[in-house]
Each structure stands twice: as C-alpha cells, then as structure tokens.
Amino acid sequence: MATLQAHIPAGPLAQKWTRHKFESRLVSPANRRKYEVIVVGAGLAGASAAATLGELGYRVKNFVYHDTPRRAHSIAAQGGINAAKNYQNDNDSVYRLFYDTLKGGDFRSREANVYRLAEVSVNIIDQCVAQGVPFAREYGGLLDNRSFGGAQVSRTFYARGQTGQQLLLGAYSALCKEIAAGSVQSFTHSEMLDLVVVDGHARGIIVRNLITGEITRHNADAVVLATGGYGNVFNLSTYARHSNATAIWRAYKRGACFANPCFTQIHPTCIPVSGDYQSKLTLMSESLRNDGRIWVPKRREDCRKDPNSIPEADRDYYLERMYPAYGNLAPRDIASRAAKRVCDEGRGVGESGLGVYLDFSDAIRRVGVDKIRERYGNLFDIYKEITGEDAYRVPMRIYPAVHYTMGGLWVDYNLMSNLPGLFVLGEANFSDHGANRLGASALMQGLADGYFILPATIATYLATVNPTARPSTDHPAFREAEEHVRGLIRRLLSIRGRRTVQSFHKELGKILWEYCGMSRHEAGLKKALQLIPALREEFWQNLNLPGTDSELNQSLEKAGRVADFLELAELMCRDALERRESCGGHFREEFQYPDGEARRDDEHFAHVAAWEYQGPDKPPVRHVEPLVYEEVKMVARSYK
Amino acid sequence: MKVKLKVWRQKNAATPGRFETYDTPELNPNMSFLEMLDVVNEDLTTRGLEPIAFDHDCREGICGTCSLVINGKPHGPHRGVATCQTYLRSFRDGDTILVEPFRARPFPVIKDLIVNRKALDRIMQAGGFISVRTGSAPEANSLPVPKEAADLAMDAAACIGCGACVAACKNASAMLFVAAKVSHLGLLPQGQPERYRRVVAMVEQMDREGFGACTVTGSCEAVCPKSISLDFIARMNRDYAVALFKGVGARPGRAAAVPA
Amino acid sequence: MSAWIRLLRSSLGLKYLMAGSGLVLVGFVCGHLVGNLQFFLPPPVINRYAHFLQSNPELLWGVRLILLVLVGVHIGTALRLWALNRAARPQPYASPATAYGSTLASRTMLLSGLMVAAFVLYHLLHYTVKVESLNGTPLAFHQLREPATGHADVFAMMVAGFRVWPVSLFYAVGIALLCLHLSHGVAAMFQSLGLRNPVYAPLIQRLARLLAVVLLVGYLSIPAAVLLGRGQNYLRRVVEHTAAALAPTPANPPAAH
Structure with a gap:
C-alpha cells in the first residue's frame, strides 16, 4: 500500500524552499555524468528539465x-506567463501571486508548493x-x-498571442544546445508505453518507435514524466x-498514485462547436477578456437577432453583474459556469444556443481599432478563419471547453511520486493549481518545475542511488514490461x-462531458460509472x-x-463522485449556495485524493493527503 | 458537398508511392481540411482499407506538425494559415483535390503524406540558440530592448517550423526557416555575442542537409503560415557576409551528421 | 574553413559571387547603353568614342578580360547552384508548377540567362568580331570608314546592321530577355548581398523594374530609329566613300568576295 509523504520542509513559508535546497543532498559535478536520467516529453516542463539536467552534467535521454521536440502542446498557450515582478508598481508581490494562485485553486493545493512557484516565477x-x-x-x-483572470494586478508577460510558442521555442533552443x-x-517519434519498476524504484521505460514499430527498453537512474x-x-x-x-496512466498502473483526477478545467472562451465532425x-485566449465584454440578451427572444441591433438596455453583461469586483476577469471556472447557466436559461446565442457574446465594440471605441488589432490581431484572424466572421464588427461567440487538467500523478514537494525515482512535472502532476488553475499559470508551473x-530536487534522490548498480535492460522487470506492451498491442490488433x-473516443467524450463536465451530480456520475465500463467492454x-x-x-x-482514456474516465467519475463538495472546476450540483455559487466543504474535503491502482478487477484505493495551511486561512472564494 | 481526393500513398520510405483516388463521403463546408481527412479515414477504415497517414497535432495553426501540398500549394489555397486552418468552404462541391507530401531531398517520405523533417532540428542544433545556463540570467529588465527590435524579432520568431517554405521553393531551399531563426536571435541584444558564429553554423548545416539555394522567387513568403518576410533572408545574407569578413568560424565539433 | 573556401563552397557564398558579378555586369550594361546612345548625336561623336576605345588596347582588353571572367563566374555559379537546386528535389510535384507569389522572371533566371549569354555571343560576333555572314547585308562592317578621319565608322555600322529587320528583331528579343533577367536579377542582387530591409525593399523592387524598362527602351531606341530611317543618308555617303576608296586600282586589288 502506498504511503503519501509530502515531504514539505519545516520553517516559515517564505523560507521553506531556500532551506530545503540547502538541506538537500547534492551530486558533485564529477559524479553527475555517471547518472542517467530519462525525460519523457519536451513541452515546457520536459524540454526545460532535460536541457537543465544536461547542463548540470547528467546524461539525459529525452523521448517525444x-x-x-518543438511540437508539444505548450506551444499553443496564447495569453502569457505570470511572474511576481511588480514591474507595474501595482502592489504585486510573491506573496500576492502565491495567494491569488492558492485562492484561484479554491484552497485545494499545497501551500508550500504554490509559494515556491510564486517565488521562482521571477527567475523564469x-x-x-x-x-x-x-x-x-x-x-x-x-x-x-x-x-489576466483571477488577478487585480498586471503581472502577465506575453509575446503577442503566442507566448507558449515563444517560451517553448526558448526551452527547445536550450535543448538543442x-x-x-x-x-x-x-x-x-518515440512513445513511452510502459514504466519499468525494479524493487519499487522507477528504473526505465519501454518505448515504441512510431515509424518502425520497434519496441525498445531504456534504463536510467530516474525517470521524469513531463507528458x-x-x-x-x-x-x-x-x-x-x-x-x-498514456505515459501517466501506465505509470499509475505500475503503482504511482493519481491525484484529484476529477479536477478538470473548462475554459470559458473557446469557439463554439459547429458540427459532429x-x-x-479552438481556444480564444483569456487575455481577450481584458478588453472584451461578455454578454447575452436579457430576453430569450432576442437570441437570434443581429447582436449589433440589440440595444444596451437589453443586454445582460452577466459577469459584470454577478462579480462586480472582477467582472469579465472572473476566474475560469466561475466564468465558464456562468456561461453555462445563462445558456441553460435559454439565453445562449448562435445556432446551437450554446454560446455567449464577447464584444469588443467598447474597447474599439475607447482605444481604437488599431490598438485592438495590435493586441489581439492574430486571435481575431484565427476566429475569422474558423467562423468566417469579423470580430472587429460583430461580437465573437464563445463557449466553454475542456482546456486543462489540474489533476495528475501525485508528487511530493520534490516532485517525486510515491514510486521512488519517478518524477512528474508540469500538467502531468497535480501539484500547484488545486481545483482550478488561473490563466497564465500553466506556463509558469511548467517552466518552474523544469528549470x-x-x-534541485532530483539530486536528493540520485544521491541515494548507486549508478553503477543500475539494473540493465536484461533485468526481468524490463523483460516483463516489454512483454506486457507487446501483449497489449497484439490484443488490440487481434480484435478485428x-x-x-x-467512434469510441467520441462516445466516451460525450458521456464524460455530459456527466463529468462543467457540472456533476451523483446520479449522473453513477450512470457514467455504468456506461464507461460497458463502452470499454465493447471496445x-x-x-x-x-x-x-x-x-x-x-x-x-x-x-x-483511447484504451487508457477508457480506464481513466472511470477513475475521474469515481473521484468526482467521492468528492462531495463543489470546489474550483469540480462543481457538484448538490453542493451549491442558493445563488448558484460553489459550496466548498473544508471540514471533510480539504485534502488531496490520490488513487492507487489495485489491478484490473479491483477498485482503486483512495488515499488522502490532508492539506495543512500554516500561513493562510481558508476562506470562501469570492470574486464579487 | 463531396469532393474527389487524389492522394499520394506510399507504404514507407523504401517503397515507391503512387496516387490513389477516393470519393469522399458527404462533407460539411465548415469542416477543416484535416477533419475532412478524418472523415475519409473513418470511411476507409470501415470499408476495411488502410487510412491515409498524415501529420497533424494542435489543429490551431501553431505546432507546425501538419503539412500537405494541396493542389500544388503547401498548406492549401489561403495565405497565412496552415493546413489545419484550411476549411472546405475554400473548395467547391465536386472538385478534384490533389494532395501530395512536401517534396525535398532532406524531407524523405515516411509514409503516405508524412515526411521526416529532422533536418530542420539539426540546423537548430547547429546554432539556433543563445548559450545561457539556467540560473545565470541577469534581471530581465536590466537589458532594455527597443520595442521595434523586439517586435521585429517576434515577427521572425513566429516561425512554426513546418517546412512549407522548403516545400514551396522551386529549389527546396530552407533559407526562410534558417533566416527566421538567425534574425530572431540576431535582432536581440542577448543574441549578439554568438550572432556571427550562429549564422555560419546554421547556414553550413543547412547546406550539408542538401537544401537548395535561394533564388528570391518569394514563394516561401507566400505560403508561410506565419507570413514571415523575405527581408529576413536579406538580413541573414548580410550577417553571413559580415561573418566571412570577420573570419568567424562555426564552433568546432558542432556539425551534426546527416543520415544517408 | 577559411572565408575563401566558405565563399566558394557555401550556398550563400555562391550567391554573393553571383550577385557581385551580376552587379558589375549590370554596370557594364548601363555604361554600354550610355555609350551607344551617342548614336543620337552627330555621327562623329560616337565614332570618336569608338576610336578612343580602340586606340587604348590596354584599357579595352583589361575591361574585356574582367567582363569575361565575371561572365564566367556568373554562369559558373549559376550552373553550380542549378545542379544543387535540382538535387534538392529529386521527386517533383505532380501538381502544375507551384508559382505562388513568384514572378515569371524569377522562375526562369537560368533559362533567360543562358539565352542572354547566347545573344551576347551573337552580338559580339556581329559587331565586335564582325563576322560578315552574320550581318545579313553585303556590306563588310570592317570596311566602313569615316570619310573625314578614315577611322572605323561605328555609326555607319550600326545603321547598316540594324536596317536589316530580322537582325533588329533578334536583337530586340535578346534585349527583352536581358531586361526580364534584370527585372528580377537586380532586386535579387540586393537580396543576396543582404542590402535590403523593410524600409527600402519596395523601392528596390521598383528600381529593378524601372531599370529594366529604361534599358529596354534605351537599347531598342537605336534599331527603332534605324528602321525609321535615321542615318540612311549618312550610310549611303559612307558606303560611296568606302567604295571609292576601295575602287579597284592596281594598288588596290578587289576583295576576294
């Protein structure tokens, strides 16, 4: 049975990281070249980690x-990256970024991790x-x-609408070096298909070459998943x-705990679905909410009208109405749910009725169309490309869509999972965003973890490992893992x-969106828990x-x-069912205030739920890591 | 709407390929070109035929994975977008659409419409970086960068590394790709210390890979999904010339081997 | 690798050689036009200019040698790059030639260049070496002498050459190809040498086109003027004078043909 030791260092919050680094063990420069480290993935976290470990002198193998290595989806992040530089002199600080992120995550993340994230943001x-x-x-x-959303200060650094691309190319260039x-x-063209665990320690991976189909074994002293x-x-x-x-799921099936799988983020500003094909x-960056105002008609019968013909008095700027302090910059989970609510009331716009307006006419009047073009030109172009509409003249139509998963493999303060030697970075881990991630924080976390x-933390583990005793790829564990992968492929190909x-993926998606999407309830989740295994069976x-x-x-x-998704989906529903509260991206209809706001239950659920695999026929075990707040007091999350 | 697809099919690099023609199922003009291929592939799979292999990933025009030469033009009929942002409303019902892989010696076909673009990685590895050690960076605002320089660098840095410039060039030249990277880093003060070494190393790796030379036809700029300007090629030409005058050599031992 | 080897071996180096040689050759084409336009002044002017060149063989042959070397470099690099470029795409596209954003001139540089080279060869044989079988007229160019000085009469030779309309037509085609070549070549030269930026890039494009048009008009104005009658009377006088001078006398036996 897994034990979850978060290894949060002692001492005052602001000194934990510094002290921890000092107290951690080191590997001397001359010894580093004896160690081999596998890094899977080359997004922001993977590329920055592989490059930095290489610089330090470790021998690194990077798999994508x-x-x-320049294609990972970090590249698509548009808006920006947060850092507590306070260049705008608007009273920002490390503490404020930490607090905003913690609050944004609805107090379901680790205090010490989030503080460290805010601390290193400036170095990034x-x-x-x-x-x-x-x-x-x-x-x-x-x-x-x-x-950006969820903040009252300007702390987001950006490179046009292509910040993720530019940061990734930066990390990729370091990797190239x-x-x-x-x-x-x-x-x-190398996909990790299994994790090899030797005597309880992660010691390698099994990889399929996607061009030739060749299956190979790779050993190392530590495995880093940034997938x-x-x-x-x-x-x-x-x-x-x-x-x-696949990478994290197969690691889960080898014993790594999966934390908070039900915490998924639904992004409020995406282009609405247009057809079954x-x-x-496509996301429209959250940064658009800086200048765009979100509204729907006050009356249902206006929904099909030309938006420009609807007078100001007949428009409902519902975010500004419901959350006057943050307005259109309310955090993502809140903005998404509000959009769902107005659409459920029948006031959604567009053909499907699943859309709200994001209107730039005020901003264009205020700063001129050129300024808006300079800020968001490429986003307006993308929008036009996809919808054929010109957002400089008619408001954009947007609707929430799945965008990020806060859940992931459980890791301790050192980013090591419960399997020693297995490190998990970036979106693949669960660590920093709690139940909801703020905009421009994913890039920050990926790079903080990797650079x-x-x-710093991997040395603590490596120092305990003897690299000369590294199990060779002939070890039975490697053979077993390779056989397992081959068997799985054979099985898939033999179904005929x-x-x-x-078609399976589509059906799975529909089940999950319906019952484990923007809002969830017990009956729905139980239904999904019947539908998913049946679909898996059919698969x-x-x-x-x-x-x-x-x-x-x-x-x-x-x-x-998809085979892995069919199993993971079940775990997500299970986790959503067990978490009998509403927090962040996890909204349980049974747990809300009369005004529709999420009702968190700190007494029973101020913890991380980490699931441990027990085998194909047994339900996983739900472990709990309590969240202890030493400095911050949990409060109701209000953006009003 | 329905269209007829004439698609290049090739089992692998060692087997010669050929064109096959397929009638598509009913399509929606709002589909993207790749969604159309998805639909065709579903149809082929259901009919027991092998689906068409094609490269794609983000489907929002930024990852640079998708390729395809559609009716003779890399990334399809529009300017400034990738194949994944090409929509069927750009075609007419009943059209015959010719779909080929990118063609260039340094881009061998892997399968069907997928080509190997590792040559571009090797050019980047030759010098497409600023050598900065993690942790050694000075405070970000200690080095002001004129807005004009930063904006121009961003114009160049927008390159998604798709290789359409190579595919479009009648000489299969990678000059626009290399120039974009050389310019991005060369325009910034941070990039100055390695500016001339970088251009020499990258140009020479480009030559080793077997790309053609630039004859300034402008096709690359015309098909670039990020509309990267030909002016950056002039900038690279200038930097390389200056490097020759200065006698700057590439770093020793940095040349990446090109597989046969 | 030294800078020289880089210049000769890298694709960019070859482009510098191409552009550098092109630059000088364009300069020659412009200078040559200015010299030729003296045709519109009274005949002695251009004849005096020709005599000046002819009587300074060091200068003349020096320039000719340089031009010859540069033409060699220009064509040599073109062929080398052509071979590299062809090798870079062993399998062509099945679709009709990709032409996006490119001009006809830019896609046909090698062809127009080689045709211009052939034309230049003809032009040299015609007016410089004066191969009589090429001039399409019974007049032997080397026999045309200016009545006043007895020097070679270039003015008369131009008239005599261009009044043969097929020669003028061929000349016009050659010049047109040259100008097509230069309409792209001049702009590309700036690009290859790195002398282009967003500020004056459009200017260069226009300059290249303008130069091509000026050269076209300038060069074609001469045969056009001849075909419209300029210099016919003068030529007649020179021919008569030449005939008289060459009249068969015991001291002056007739030419073999």
Whole structure:
C-alpha cells in the first residue's frame, strides 16, 4: 500500500524552499555524468528539465512522440506567463501571486508548493529573456505586462498571442544546445508505453518507435514524466489531437498514485462547436477578456437577432453583474459556469444556443481599432478563419471547453511520486493549481518545475542511488514490461471488430462531458460509472483496427491511447463522485449556495485524493493527503 | 458537398508511392481540411482499407506538425494559415483535390503524406540558440530592448517550423526557416555575442542537409503560415557576409551528421 | 574553413559571387547603353568614342578580360547552384508548377540567362568580331570608314546592321530577355548581398523594374530609329566613300568576295 509523504520542509513559508535546497543532498559535478536520467516529453516542463539536467552534467535521454521536440502542446498557450515582478508598481508581490494562485485553486493545493512557484516565477522571466524570448516591450525597452483572470494586478508577460510558442521555442533552443553538446540524447517519434519498476524504484521505460514499430527498453537512474494533461479524454477539447494520458496512466498502473483526477478545467472562451465532425475546439485566449465584454440578451427572444441591433438596455453583461469586483476577469471556472447557466436559461446565442457574446465594440471605441488589432490581431484572424466572421464588427461567440487538467500523478514537494525515482512535472502532476488553475499559470508551473525545481530536487534522490548498480535492460522487470506492451498491442490488433477507434473516443467524450463536465451530480456520475465500463467492454470486443504493429500506424497509436482514456474516465467519475463538495472546476450540483455559487466543504474535503491502482478487477484505493495551511486561512472564494 | 481526393500513398520510405483516388463521403463546408481527412479515414477504415497517414497535432495553426501540398500549394489555397486552418468552404462541391507530401531531398517520405523533417532540428542544433545556463540570467529588465527590435524579432520568431517554405521553393531551399531563426536571435541584444558564429553554423548545416539555394522567387513568403518576410533572408545574407569578413568560424565539433 | 573556401563552397557564398558579378555586369550594361546612345548625336561623336576605345588596347582588353571572367563566374555559379537546386528535389510535384507569389522572371533566371549569354555571343560576333555572314547585308562592317578621319565608322555600322529587320528583331528579343533577367536579377542582387530591409525593399523592387524598362527602351531606341530611317543618308555617303576608296586600282586589288 502506498504511503503519501509530502515531504514539505519545516520553517516559515517564505523560507521553506531556500532551506530545503540547502538541506538537500547534492551530486558533485564529477559524479553527475555517471547518472542517467530519462525525460519523457519536451513541452515546457520536459524540454526545460532535460536541457537543465544536461547542463548540470547528467546524461539525459529525452523521448517525444512528435517528429521534433518543438511540437508539444505548450506551444499553443496564447495569453502569457505570470511572474511576481511588480514591474507595474501595482502592489504585486510573491506573496500576492502565491495567494491569488492558492485562492484561484479554491484552497485545494499545497501551500508550500504554490509559494515556491510564486517565488521562482521571477527567475523564469529572467531566464527566458536571456534565452531571447521576444516578450512584448514598452517604448522604453522594458517589459510590458497585461492583466489576466483571477488577478487585480498586471503581472502577465506575453509575446503577442503566442507566448507558449515563444517560451517553448526558448526551452527547445536550450535543448538543442544540449543535444549538440552531447549531454542530451533526443529520441523523436518515440512513445513511452510502459514504466519499468525494479524493487519499487522507477528504473526505465519501454518505448515504441512510431515509424518502425520497434519496441525498445531504456534504463536510467530516474525517470521524469513531463507528458502533459489528459483533457483529451473528453475527445473534444482545446488539446492537440495527440495529447494523451498514456505515459501517466501506465505509470499509475505500475503503482504511482493519481491525484484529484476529477479536477478538470473548462475554459470559458473557446469557439463554439459547429458540427459532429469536429475534431477539436479552438481556444480564444483569456487575455481577450481584458478588453472584451461578455454578454447575452436579457430576453430569450432576442437570441437570434443581429447582436449589433440589440440595444444596451437589453443586454445582460452577466459577469459584470454577478462579480462586480472582477467582472469579465472572473476566474475560469466561475466564468465558464456562468456561461453555462445563462445558456441553460435559454439565453445562449448562435445556432446551437450554446454560446455567449464577447464584444469588443467598447474597447474599439475607447482605444481604437488599431490598438485592438495590435493586441489581439492574430486571435481575431484565427476566429475569422474558423467562423468566417469579423470580430472587429460583430461580437465573437464563445463557449466553454475542456482546456486543462489540474489533476495528475501525485508528487511530493520534490516532485517525486510515491514510486521512488519517478518524477512528474508540469500538467502531468497535480501539484500547484488545486481545483482550478488561473490563466497564465500553466506556463509558469511548467517552466518552474523544469528549470528550477526538478534540477534541485532530483539530486536528493540520485544521491541515494548507486549508478553503477543500475539494473540493465536484461533485468526481468524490463523483460516483463516489454512483454506486457507487446501483449497489449497484439490484443488490440487481434480484435478485428467493426467500430473505429474514433467512434469510441467520441462516445466516451460525450458521456464524460455530459456527466463529468462543467457540472456533476451523483446520479449522473453513477450512470457514467455504468456506461464507461460497458463502452470499454465493447471496445475490447468490437474495435476495428487496421494495419500492423511493424509500421507507422496512427490508428494503433490512437487505439492504445483511447484504451487508457477508457480506464481513466472511470477513475475521474469515481473521484468526482467521492468528492462531495463543489470546489474550483469540480462543481457538484448538490453542493451549491442558493445563488448558484460553489459550496466548498473544508471540514471533510480539504485534502488531496490520490488513487492507487489495485489491478484490473479491483477498485482503486483512495488515499488522502490532508492539506495543512500554516500561513493562510481558508476562506470562501469570492470574486464579487 | 463531396469532393474527389487524389492522394499520394506510399507504404514507407523504401517503397515507391503512387496516387490513389477516393470519393469522399458527404462533407460539411465548415469542416477543416484535416477533419475532412478524418472523415475519409473513418470511411476507409470501415470499408476495411488502410487510412491515409498524415501529420497533424494542435489543429490551431501553431505546432507546425501538419503539412500537405494541396493542389500544388503547401498548406492549401489561403495565405497565412496552415493546413489545419484550411476549411472546405475554400473548395467547391465536386472538385478534384490533389494532395501530395512536401517534396525535398532532406524531407524523405515516411509514409503516405508524412515526411521526416529532422533536418530542420539539426540546423537548430547547429546554432539556433543563445548559450545561457539556467540560473545565470541577469534581471530581465536590466537589458532594455527597443520595442521595434523586439517586435521585429517576434515577427521572425513566429516561425512554426513546418517546412512549407522548403516545400514551396522551386529549389527546396530552407533559407526562410534558417533566416527566421538567425534574425530572431540576431535582432536581440542577448543574441549578439554568438550572432556571427550562429549564422555560419546554421547556414553550413543547412547546406550539408542538401537544401537548395535561394533564388528570391518569394514563394516561401507566400505560403508561410506565419507570413514571415523575405527581408529576413536579406538580413541573414548580410550577417553571413559580415561573418566571412570577420573570419568567424562555426564552433568546432558542432556539425551534426546527416543520415544517408 | 577559411572565408575563401566558405565563399566558394557555401550556398550563400555562391550567391554573393553571383550577385557581385551580376552587379558589375549590370554596370557594364548601363555604361554600354550610355555609350551607344551617342548614336543620337552627330555621327562623329560616337565614332570618336569608338576610336578612343580602340586606340587604348590596354584599357579595352583589361575591361574585356574582367567582363569575361565575371561572365564566367556568373554562369559558373549559376550552373553550380542549378545542379544543387535540382538535387534538392529529386521527386517533383505532380501538381502544375507551384508559382505562388513568384514572378515569371524569377522562375526562369537560368533559362533567360543562358539565352542572354547566347545573344551576347551573337552580338559580339556581329559587331565586335564582325563576322560578315552574320550581318545579313553585303556590306563588310570592317570596311566602313569615316570619310573625314578614315577611322572605323561605328555609326555607319550600326545603321547598316540594324536596317536589316530580322537582325533588329533578334536583337530586340535578346534585349527583352536581358531586361526580364534584370527585372528580377537586380532586386535579387540586393537580396543576396543582404542590402535590403523593410524600409527600402519596395523601392528596390521598383528600381529593378524601372531599370529594366529604361534599358529596354534605351537599347531598342537605336534599331527603332534605324528602321525609321535615321542615318540612311549618312550610310549611303559612307558606303560611296568606302567604295571609292576601295575602287579597284592596281594598288588596290578587289576583295576576294
């Protein structure tokens, strides 16, 4: 049975990280080259970790399933990255960023982790600027900032609407430098399909070459997973099509605990769904809410009218009405739920009735169309490309969509899971965002984990490991893991049924969106817990999977990922069912105040729920890590 | 609407390919081009045929994974977008659409419409970075960057590394890709110390990979999903010339081997 | 690698050689036009200019040698780059040639260049070497002498050459190809040498087109003027004078043909 030791250092909050670093064990420069570290993924967290570990002198192997390490979905983050620089002199501080993030997460994250995140946020900006990330500048040549949801200060650094891309290219360039220097070995088109655990320690991975189908074993002294979130379990999401949960899910099945799987973020500003063929949802950056005002008609009968013809008095700027202090910049979970509420009232706009207006006419009147074009030009272009509408003239239509998963593999303060030697970074872990993530914080967390936290904490573990005793890839555990992967592939290919992988994924997504989406209730979750295993059963009986395993086979890749989603979805519903409270992105209809606001239950649920796998036929065990707040008092989260 | 697809099918790099023609199921003009391929693939799979392999991922025009040459133009008929942002409303009912992979010697076909673009990675590894050690960075605002320089650097940095410039160029030249990176870093004060080494190393790796030379036709700029300007190529040409005058060499031992 | 090897081996180095040689050759084309436009002044002016060149063989052959080397460099680098460029795409597209954003001139530089080279060869044989079988007229160019000085009469030679309309037509085609070549080449030259930025990039494009048009008009104005009658009387006088001078006398046996 797993034990969850968070290993939060003692001492005052502001000194925990500094003290912890000092008290941690080190690996001397001469010894580092003896250690091998596997890093899976090359998004912000993976690329920055691999590059930094390489710089430090460790021998790093980096695996990505993409054709190059520059494609991970971090690249699609548009809006920006938070840092407590207080360049705007608007009374920002590390403490305020920490508090905003903790409150934004609805007090379901670890105090010490979040404080550390806010603390290193300032170093991230320094690092990225030095790498040549072309952040937006003011005319004086200094860095510009903008404001973002869930904050009353301007602390978000940005590079047009492509901040994630620029930060990722920065990390990728650092990785390129290390690949050229020989300290990092890069494996592309290589998908991790299993974790190898030897004597309770993570010691390697099994990888499939996506071009040749070759299965290989890789050993190391530590394994770092930076493989992103699992939002594609919903099929329709803002994730890249290939984003998947396979790496973390298979690590879960090898014993790593999965924390808070039901905490998913629904982003309020996405382009609404237009048809059944749709493969993904496109996000319109939250930064648009700086200048756009969200509204729906006050009366249902106005919903089909030309929005420009609806007079001011007949519009309901519902976020400004419900949350006057934050207005259109209310946090994501709150804004999403509010949109769902007005649409459920029949006041949604667009053909499907599932949409609200995001209107720029006021801002255009105030600062001029050129300024708006400079700030959001590329987003307006994307919108026009997809919908054929010109948002400079008619308001955008937006609707919430799955965007991020706060849950993930459980990690301690050192970012190590309950399996020693297995480290989990970025969106793949659960650590910093609690039940809801604030805008511009994902980039911050990915880079904090990769550049600054893991490189310091991994030494604590490695110092306890003897690299000369590293199990070879002939070890029975490796053989067993490889056989397991081969067996799974064989099984998938031998079904020869009639339904395509995509049709299963689509159906799974619909179940999950319906019963474990923006709002959840007991009866629905119980229903989903019947529907999902039935669908999974059908999947294993009736899957139509073309091709073979010894070639590039995109259907096979997808089948493996959907097989994992079919299991993960069940765990999410289970977790959602057990968490009998509403908090952040997890809204249980039974637990709300009369005005529709979420009712948190700190007495019973101020904890992390971490699930431990017990085998295919047994329900997982729910472990609990209580959240202890030493400095901050949990309060009701109000943005009014 | 329905269209006829004439698609390049090739089992792997070692097997010669050929065009196959498919009639699509009923389509919706609001579908993206890739969603149309999804629908065709569902249909092929259901009929017991092998689906068409094509590269894609983010489907919002930023990851640079999708490719395709559609009716002779990389990324389809529109300017300034990637294939994933190309919509069927740009085509007419009954059209025959020719779909080919990117063609260039340094981009060998992996399967069907998927090509191997690792050559671009090797160019980046040759010098597409600023050598800064994590933790050694000075305070971000200690180095002011004129807004104009930062904006221009951002224009260049917008490159998504898709390789459409290579695909469109009649010489299969990668100059726009390399120039974008050289310019992005060369325009910023942070990039100055390695500016000339970088351009020499990257240009030489580009040559080793077997890309063609630039004859300034402007096709690359025209198909670039991020509309990166040809002016950056001039900037790179200038930097390389200055590097030659200064006698700057690439770093020793940095040349990445090109697989045969 | 030294800078020189880089210049010769890298694709960018080759482009510098191409652009640098092109720059000088364009300069020659412009200078040559200015010299030729003296055709519109009284005949002695251009003849005096020609005599000046002819009587300074060091200068003349010096320039010719440089031009020859540069033409060699220009064509040599073009062929080398062409081979590299072809090798870069072994499998062509099935779709009709991709032409997005490119001009005809830019896509046909090698072809127009080689045709111009052929034209230049013809032009040299015609007016410089004066191969009689190429001039389409019974007049032997090297026999045309200015009555007043007895020097070679270039003015008369131009008239004699261009009044043969197929020669003028061929000349016009050659010049048109040259100008097509330069309409792209001049702009590309700035690009290859890195002498282009967003501020004056449009200016360069316009300059290249303008230069091409000026050269086209300038060069074609001469055969056009000849075909419209300029210099016919003068040529007749020169021919008569030449005939008289060459009249068969015991001291002056007739030419073999």
